[in-house]
Amino acid sequence: MDDWKAAFGEEWDAVVLGTGMKECLLSGLLSVAGKKVLHLDRNDYYGGASASLDINQLFEKFQAGAPPSEAELGKLRDWAVDMVPKFIMAGGQLVKVLIHTKTANYMEFKAVDGSYCYRAPKARSSGEFGRVHKVPLTPKEALSSSMLSMLEKGRMGKFTMWVASIDCGKPEGFFEDGSFRDMPYWTRVGMTGRKKMPLTQWNGDQFFKDWGLEAGTIEFLTHVCALYRDESWRSAPALEVVSRMQLYLESRTRFAGMTSPYLYPLFGLGELPQAFARLAAVHGGTYMLNRDLDGSPVFGPNDLSLEYAEDGTVAGVVNHDGEEAVVARTKTVVGDPSYFAGKTKPTGSVVRAIALLDAPLAEMEKDGASSCQVIFPAAQCGRCNDLYLFLCSNAHKVAPAGKYVAFLSTKVEGPTQGMSNEQIAHRELAAGLALFTRPGAPMPLHLFYDAYPTYAPLTNGTKDRVFISESFDATSHFETAINDVLDMYQRITGETLNLDALAAAASAEQ
Amino acid sequence: MAAAAPPASGRVFQFKLVLLGDSAVGKSSLVLRFVRGQFFEYQESTIGAAFLTQTVALNDTTVKFEIWDTAGQERYHSLAPMYYRGAAAAIVVYDITNRDTFQRGKQWVKELQRQGNPNIVIALAGNKSDLASKRKVEPEEAESYASDNGIFFMETSAKTATNVNELFVAIARKLPKNTPQPRPGGSGIVIAGQNGQAAAEAKKGCC
Ligand SMILES: Nc1nc2c(ncn2[C@@H]2O[C@H](COP(=O)(O)OP(=O)(O)OP(=O)(O)O)[C@@H](O)[C@H]2O)c(=O)[nH]1
Ligand SMILES: [Mg+2]
Numbered sequence: 171m172d173d174w175k176a177a178f179g180e181e182w183d184a185v186v187l188g189t190g191m192k193e194c195l196l197s198g199l200l201s202v203a204g205k206k207v208l209h210l211d212r213n214d215y216y217g218g219a220s221a222s223l224d225i226n227q228l229f230e231k232f233q234a235g236a237p238p239s240e241a242e243l244g245k246l247r248d249w250a251v252d253m254v255p256k257f258i259m260a261g262g263q264l265v266k267v268l269i270h271t272k273t274a275n276y277m278e279f280k281a282v283d284g285s286y287c288y289r290a291p292k293a294r295s296s297g298e299f300g301r302v303h304k305v306p307l308t309p310k311e312a313l314s315s316s317m318l319s320m321l322e323k324g325r326m327g328k329f330t331m332w333v334a335s336i337d338c339g340k341p342e343g344f345f346e347d348g349s350f351r352d353m354p355y356w357t358r359v360g361m362t363g364r365k366k367m368p369l370t371q372w373n374g375d376q377f378f379k380d381w382g383l384e385a386g387t388i389e390f391l392t393h394v395c396a397l398y399r400d401e402s403w404r405s406a407p408a409l410e411v412v413s414r415m416q417l418y419l420e421s422r423t424r425f426a427g428m429t430s431p432y433l434y435p436l437f438g439l440g441e442l443p444q445a446f447a448r449l450a451a452v453h454g455g456t457y458m459l460n461r462d463l464d465g466s467p468v469f470g471p472n473d474l475s476l477e478y479a480e481d482g483t484v485a486g487v488v489n490h491d492g493e494e495a496v497v498a499r500t501k502t503v504v505g506d507p508s509y510f511a512g513k514t515k516p517t518g519s520v521v522r523a524i525a526l527l528d529a530p531l532a533e534m535e536k537d538g539a540s541s542c543q544v545i546f547p548a549a550q551c552g553r554c555n556d557l558y559l560f561l562c563s564n565a566h567k568v569a570p571a572g573k574y575v576a577f578l579s580t581k582v583e584g585p586t587q588g589m590s591n592e593q594i595a596h597r598e599l600a601a602g603l604a605l606f607t608r609p610g611a612p613m614p615l616h617l618f619y620d621a622y623p624t625y626a627p628l629t630n631g632t633k634d635r636v637f638i639s640e641s642f643d644a645t646s647h648f649e650t651a652i653n654d655v656l657d658m659y660q661r662i663t664g665e666t667l668n669l670d671a672l673a674a675a676a677s678a679e680q
Numbered sequence: 681m682a683a684a685a686p687p688a689s690g691r692v693f694q695f696k697l698v699l700l701g702d703s704a705v706g707k708s709s710l711v712l713r714f715v716r717g718q719f720f721e722y723q724e725s726t727i728g729a730a731f732l733t734q735t736v737a738l739n740d741t742t743v744k745f746e747i748w749d750t751a752g753q754e755r756y757h758s759l760a761p762m763y764y765r766g767a768a769a770a771i772v773v774y775d776i777t778n779r780d781t782f783q784r785g786k787q788w789v790k791e792l793q794r795q796g797n798p799n800i801v802i803a804l805a806g807n808k809s810d811l812a813s814k815r816k817v818e819p820e821e822a823e824s825y826a827s828d829n830g831i832f833f834m835e836t837s838a839k840t841a842t843n844v845n846e847l848f849v850a851i852a853r854k855l856p857k858n859t860p861q862p863r864p865g866g867s868g869i870v871i872a873g874q875n876g877q878a879a880a881e882a883k884k885g886c887c
Pocket of ligand 1: 706720722734
């Protein structure tokens with residue numbers, strides 16, 4: 171029996187299938203907690219759906235025809251193109267995990283230069299093009315922003331200062347009168363004096379009405395700052411809207427010299443699953459990708475199937491390898507949806523355009539930015555779901571000098587039957603693609619179109635102890651993904667990870 | 681000895697150094713000998729250590745190594761490329777009593793030259809030189825392979841400490857010290873928790 175088979179056939183606290191970023195983070199967290207973890211992948215590389223591809227893999231995946239040329243694309247080995255492009259919110263959960271686990275030591279990060287918001291042209295039929303505006307949040311930015319009317323500039327300044335100043339966890343008092351009895355409130359000083367605001371009672375709509383901000387301002391506050399993907403902020407509790415805006419504001423000042431709330435790792439996001447995999451290995455996790463010494467596969471196409479006990483709970487992961495089956499015995503299996511056909515349901519599709527460029531957007535160039543995020547609020551594009559543009563460059567070591575890579579993503583809204591990825595992209599991403607076709611725009615050297623279905627588990631896994639992650643959504647930041655991981659951790663272990671406490675402890679140790 | 685010296689006057693450069701090689705060739709033993717001056721006959725297969733640091737004092741500069749060990753991920757051919765990304769130096773280790781580990785070492789050299797940092801300094805270490813009676817790889821063969829491939833070679837013994845400090849000092853000498861840029865993109869953000877706002881400093885090229 172081969173060396174790896176003997177190891178495979180042991181008894182494990184958990185077997186993890188797929189080395190995507192969510193799975194690697196979970197196996198890292200489980201290993202740190204002292205669990206004995208076996209982590210497998212049917213690919214011979216790390217990252218699964220969230221890998222970063224080199225230029226050859228990229229051209230192969232999208233069947234670009236002619237091989238990449240150095241004359242056109244610069245130093246070919248310098249490209250690293252994310253398959254699930256996302257930025258990391260500096261004050262968000264993922265950074266706390268990176269600190270708590272010290273995984274941040276394995277990687278280098280750099281701030282993203284700019285956070286932008288898209289506005290459609292006033293008259294859509296006039297042949298005008300939409301514009302990309304820097305998100306104006308500091309009083310100084312608000313003053314110089316062409317997005318805000320004169321009156322609105324002052325209101326915005328007051329509003330963001332107030333949002334940054336309140337403590338969401340600590341109401342300033344309780345109403346004692348009438349219908350609001352025992353309801354907590356926060357105060358603001360307005361034209362007519364101090365005013366009590368019942369943030370737990372109000373929804374987002376009521377909250378913004380009270381402030382009297384213009385619709386366009388509310389739109390970028392909710393979509394670009396609070397990161398709502400649609401209009402659900404209207405009925406969400408006002409306190410949630412405020413704390414989401416706070417996260418954005420705090421992230422902007424989380425590290426010195428930041429001009430956006432986002433971080434991104436050097437060499438691309440594919441480094442993230444690898445760093446968490448190393449964390450797991452350092453804490454005793456065992457890794458088996460699908461390759462032997464000379465690179466040929468060790469798992470067959472139907473391997474890594476599940477075996478169940480009589481009571482319906484999972485009992486192991488089976489590897490067939492010819493006639494002889496080896497079973498990794500375990501009472502907990504974790505993995506991405508692609509390993510569990512029949513246990514997941516479709517939740518829609520993501521469509522994405524990937525552009526390789528030799529110039530940034532004009533708006534970025536003006537600000538001297540080499541990386542940015544642009545959010546296109548759904549209403550500005552006549553859609554229900556926002557569009558996300560994510561652009562980075564040699565500054566983050568994902569493209570050769572002078573080259574850029576841009577990703578446009580959204581959730582597919584219309585029917586897709588019989589349509590090519592390119593046709594879907596042109597329908598769903600039109601407002602974003604126009605940025606690269608308007609006069610004076612950087613013409614993409616290459617433009618690739620991707621579309622893929624997303625899945626969610628049918629059950630939460632607590633019955634059969636098979637815990638399945640959700641596919642990555644179209645957002646260009648990590649907040650939704652990290653919540654899925656933390657929730658899975660809770661279901662798997664029955665314990666909640668208190669990231670704030672852990673991150674504080676980790677930093678005290680340093 | 682050159683190792684373990686307190687930072688001398690002059691400039692201090694920090695470099696990431698990685699160890700590569702088959703299981704049980706003595707990667708961890710070399711690091712342990714260099715950093716702590718220890719050797720264990722029954723060194724456990726590596727888990728637990730993320731990385732260790734050690735400084736080498738040269739005439740006018742001090743080189744601080746951030747030394748990475750594989751954490752066992754190479755055992756089933758599953759080492760992540762992130763491991764050697766940004767590494768300024770690599771020690772590829774084989775066991776002179778085991779020919780297979782020499783062949784595997786050559787594969788690592790190839791992978792580093794293809795995928796690693798283009799200016800990486802690679803050292804080939806033929807370890808366990810104290811076990812001369814069981815030798816399966818002649819130093820001449822390794823030497824000529826090394827010079828053909830533009831890397832440098834030494835036989836070492838973590839057990840007797842032969843050539844261990846010398847190996848690290850030789851690497852420290854070869855590392856470029858004209859550019860104050862130990863790791864690519866040296867202006868990145870250091871993520872370290874400090875309860876809330878405005879915590880981190882920009883990472884400096886050299887300390
Ligand atoms: N005789 C002799 N034995 C050595 C020498 N170096 C290491 N060993 C022994 O070789 C065995 C393996 O050494 P390790 O340092 O654990 O090897 P490794 O390459 O780190 O192995 P993994 O962590 O499994 O990848 C241990 O029993 C060591 O005591 C040496 O120079 N001479
Ligand atoms: Mg070791």
